[in-house]
Amino acid sequence: MFKLTNVKYKNILNIDYLEIEKNKITCIIGESGSGKTTLVRLLNKMISYDQGEIYFKERSLKDWDSIELRRKVSMLSQNPVMFKGNIRDNLLIGLKFSQRPLVEDEVLKEILNIVKLDKDLDENIYNLSGGEKQRVALGRILLLPSYVYILDEPTSALDEKTEDEVIKAIIDYVKKNNRNLIMVTHSKKIAINYGERVIEVSKGKIKE
Numbered sequence: 001m002f003k004l005t006n007v008k009y010k011n012i013l014n015i016d017y018l019e020i021e022k023n024k025i026t027c028i029i030g031e032s033g034s035g036k037t038t039l040v041r042l043l044n045k046m047i048s049y050d051q052g053e054i055y056f057k058e059r060s061l062k063d064w065d066s067i068e069l070r071r072k073v074s075m076l077s078q079n080p081v082m083f084k085g086n087i088r089d090n091l092l093i094g095l096k097f098s099q100r101p102l103v104e105d106e107v108l109k110e111i112l113n114i115v116k117l118d119k120d121l122d123e124n125i126y127n128l129s130g131g132e133k134q135r136v137a138l139g140r141i142l143l144l145p146s147y148v149y150i151l152d153e154p155t156s157a158l159d160e161k162t163e164d165e166v167i168k169a170i171i172d173y174v175k176k177n178n179r180n181l182i183m184v185t186h187s188k189k190i191a192i193n194y195g196e197r198v199i200e201v202s203k204g205k206i207k208e
């Protein structure tokens with residue numbers, strides 16, 4: 001799916017070779033400040049590498065149009081933006097922005113079930129806790145029919161039990177829909193239990 005060769009970004013990342021295969025739940029772990037977020041930002045062209053090459057589906061990212069790429073490679077950042085309105089509005093906005101057909105409430109309720117958020121679609125976003133907002137943002141991404149989801153610490157604001165349930169449900173959903181998942185996680189336990197491939201970033205280098 002992704003291949004990186006001799007990639008350098010400032011003095012933050014220096015990756016000789018890295019392949020991220022499709023159909024394998026991939027977890028990225030590493031100390032705070034090691035370069036995990038920088039790595040995933042490179043993958044969906046939020047930032048551009050200084051040297052080397054990154055290929056997605058055998059094609060250099062330089063040859064991918066950013067919009068076309070992000071329709072296939074959807075990323076959830078660590079601090080997702082929330083919009084005024086209710087949960088329904090905030091779930092649908094990703095589909096709206098990417099000019100895709102909207103979906104019925106039934107589909108939105110299924111998504112809330114996956115992210116373990118037991119709230120009404122009409123609930124104002126303003127009333128939600130940080131962890132609840134995080135799950136709305138996660139649901140927004142999962143609604144997009146992307147080839148790969150890149151989730152940067154998607155469950156960092158959740159307690160351990162909810163985190164485990166949500167991760168398990170996301171993985172089921174990804175597999176059922178034939179999609180791919182790359183997830184940055186602070187939790188070694190999640191990586192060990194669910195990662196079919198675990199990549200460790202250490203001081204800007206890959207340590208597997």
Ligand SMILES: Nc1ncnc2c1ncn2[C@@H]1O[C@H](COP(=O)(O)OP(=O)(O)OP(=O)(O)O)[C@@H](O)[C@H]1O
Nearest residue numbers: 010012030031032033034035036037038039078201
């Ligand atoms: N554009 C930038 N310019 C300068 N330094 C940057 C830039 N982006 C990131 N950094 C630095 O690069 C290092 C790696 O940052 P990154 O966010 O990738 O780490 P991380 O592994 O995701 O950390 P965390 O687990 O705390 O989120 C940090 O020291 C950060 O301050």
